Amino acid sequence: MKGKYTISAILLALQVSRTSYYRWLGEEREITLSINEVAIIELCKKTKYRYGHRKIKALLKQDYAIKLHRNSVQSIMQKHNVQCRIKPKRKWKSQGETVVIRPNLLNRNFTASAPNEKWVTDITYIQYGSTTKYLSTIMDLYNNEIVAYKLYNHQKTSLVIDTLKEALANRNNPEGVMIHSDQGTVYSSYAYQEFMKEHHIVSSMSRRGNCWDNAVIESFHSSLKSEEFQYVRFNSLSNAEVVNRVSTYLKYYNEERIQEKLGYLTPIKYGEKAA
Known part of the structure; x- marks a missing residue:
């Protein structure tokens, strides 16, 4: 139907998102994917889509010796809809009465110079x-x-x-x-x-x-x-x-x-x- 209608019109009629269409298109034409795209998609699948583009960029260098700018990695991940999952915001819940209260010695200093510190x-x-x-x-x-x-x-x-x-x-x-x-x-x-x-x-x-x-x-x-x-x-x-x-x-x-x-x-x- 592409010769008669635009892609946007077809997707609207079928109620299919543009992202899903291009992801399917990429899977159907996997042979045309670049080496970088194949490596990034494989890494995202391997890590169960848990990593953002910065970590995928680091793994590309470690596992495939491929050096890409993080923006390029992010663009490829977005193109093939393999971005990491978004964490839901956690709401704080009040707790019951306490017995022994200690001071906040850590004071949000989340670094340590040695184990067991x-x-x-x-x-x-x-x-x-x-x-x-x-x-x-x-x-x-x-x-x-x-x-x-x-x-x-x-x-x-x-x-x-x-x-x-x-x-x-x-x-x-x-x-x-x-x-x-x-x-x-x-x-x-x-x-x-x-x-x-x-x-x-x-x-x-x-x-x-x-x-x-x-x-x-x-x-x-x-x-x-x-x-x-x-x-x-x-x-x-x-x-x-x-x-x-x-x-x-x-x-x-x-x-x-x-x-x-x-x-x-x-x-x-x-x-x-x-x-």
């Missing part, structure tokens, strides 16, 4: 299984590595204590670590604070209502949900599938997911530099 921790809801689960994670700010995590059916104090126990065991029981959290009741409980005191851990807490005070771990939880569960409906998976997805993503995050902050290395590879 600063850790951040938080809990997030995982609502994709038959029942809601609660994921507790601890991240080392030196290389953004997830040091430990626990996925329980509750968010009682034992959840955060068990996560901290695992982190200490995984890092050979370091002393003097600063661990930053929000003012949630589990973190401000006497049991949790006493456990940290016994293990010579310094406690730091976000100010009330300031989610940005713990932005790095909040961002990680957002990435997990947007990259692993974005197209999954709530309560549509079995609990076993949820556990497997979380475990797989955390392994991917530590061992395969490159980060701009780390010079486009993975947390594990960057951490090896300090070994």
Whole structure:
């Protein structure tokens, strides 16, 4: 029908977006794609469309020895509709009364000069299984590595204590670590604070209502949900599938997911530099 009508008119009549049409056209004529386009599309598929143009640009250089300006990479990604998924904005929710409040020693300084200097921790809801689960994670700010995590059916104090126990065991029981959290009741409980005191851990807490005070771990939880569960409906998976997805993503995050902050290395590879 192209000889009789314009592309715009045809797409309007069929209610097909221009982006979808050109993406289909590109797939149909894959043989005409340039080497750069093929490499970029393959990288986007390989990384499950989780990376923006800056990271894809870095991988092009690492994996294919192709040097392109980031604007060129972005243009190709837009042309073939392989951009990264957009993270939804996270709204802060007020919490209950606290018991023990600690000062904000971290003060949004999310950098560390050595491993086991600063850790951040938080809990997030995982609502994709038959029942809601609660994921507790601890991240080392030196290389953004997830040091430990626990996925329980509750968010009682034992959840955060068990996560901290695992982190200490995984890092050979370091002393003097600063661990930053929000003012949630589990973190401000006497049991949790006493456990940290016994293990010579310094406690730091976000100010009330300031989610940005713990932005790095909040961002990680957002990435997990947007990259692993974005197209999954709530309560549509079995609990076993949820556990497997979380475990797989955390392994991917530590061992395969490159980060701009780390010079486009993975947390594990960057951490090896300090070994």
